[in-house]
Amino acid sequence: MSAPSTTPLASPPAQSQPAAAAVDAVKAYGTGEAAVRALDGVTVAFERGRFTAIMGPSGSGKSTLLHCLAGLDTLTSGEVRLGDRSLSGLKDKQLTLLRRDRMGFVFQAFNLLPTLTAAENIRLPLDLAGQKVDQAWFDTVVAAVGLQARLEHTPAQLSGGQQQRVAAARALVTRPEIVFADEPTGALDSRSGADLLAFLRRAVDEFGQTIVMVTHDPVAASHADRVVFLADGRIRDELHAPTTDAVLDTMKRLGN
Template identity: 70%
Template structure:
């Protein structure tokens, strides 16, 4: 059963669940005066620990901007972003870089693999750069979860697009980050490969206790999440728990209809 809850401008977590990341009264604006564009307009939102959250909205709604601000990849104009109990909005660049490296995982539409390294070397590269040894048992679980056990010695050119994105997922999971952010992680994949990667992300939440926040425009991708947060005009306008692809698609059609009549 799909439950949709309409809320005026902020999202909760759906109960007393621990919060992995949160935004409070976040504004992100570009330019000034008549050319000022507000990408995020006083956003309040919690991202629940141990859950898979999808962020959706029409083009230009601010969904990627919100993810980038939550992940410390972009600064906010005003408001606060917290990762667990750490406020990241006031951190200096060096400390923020260290925090992203040690506590956050990233999966992007582009796989961003180094062609000269094999799959295993690409997975452990961030930890190698940081001078940290991987937890072998955890790494083995991650590799098994994403189905790469027989491909670790292969270089990216020897892997399909779906397999390359599996490597990128494993790389994000390998350091046991507090939260993983995905920006259209299946955008470059066909539907079959995309479904495989989304299945691995779902398993990482269910079996490994991971926290994932994913920006997507695809209702099918969003249906893998526990919760969908909807943005429009830089504000959170709705959220949906236990989403189905059809329910998400209907909600997105509502946005399109509003856009044509406004």
């Protein structure tokens, strides 16, 4: 997916302020002896302008952590912060506006509206917020995902990989502070998955984006700058500049 040279986003704020963080995060389901702690005192920070993958065995708490970081779920105790803003105590409307204005999302399900074209789906967050489209940035994002020739097609006229690229473009068109991706390659074939991961990598390297991605795939995780490993609701390890083999070895050690 080639693209013309572009002007990167403005330099991210000082690295001392993480894009997102969890402090002593606990998420429990149920009560009493039947209670299950999906998160059991997790403290972790995610640097701006970096690509971080979250991995762990099934039931490790990785998706729960992502959902709490994104304000899609609430903690039982502890704190989640987006930049300098604590999510604790925010009302539903405040969380909705925070997600709309400061976050982007890419999920395994593409979540595209079937009656809208690809272009309309990409612009949807801006339209809902009543914001004007920055055409130059829109064109940059569309070129980066290689969708120039497919903008007038509806989701039914696009392959799964193309639909996920529409979803990825939609996540970036608002220039969010952080993009949360939950198993974004899970429904894709290997080539489409590789294309999407290459785009996410470019979004970090060329556009200064911050991405936090949950994945079970060691190959996907190897595209990240850092991998954080969870098991039994706790952080057990992390890797920097990960390779597929190093990720596999760590996952085996954690019992996946």
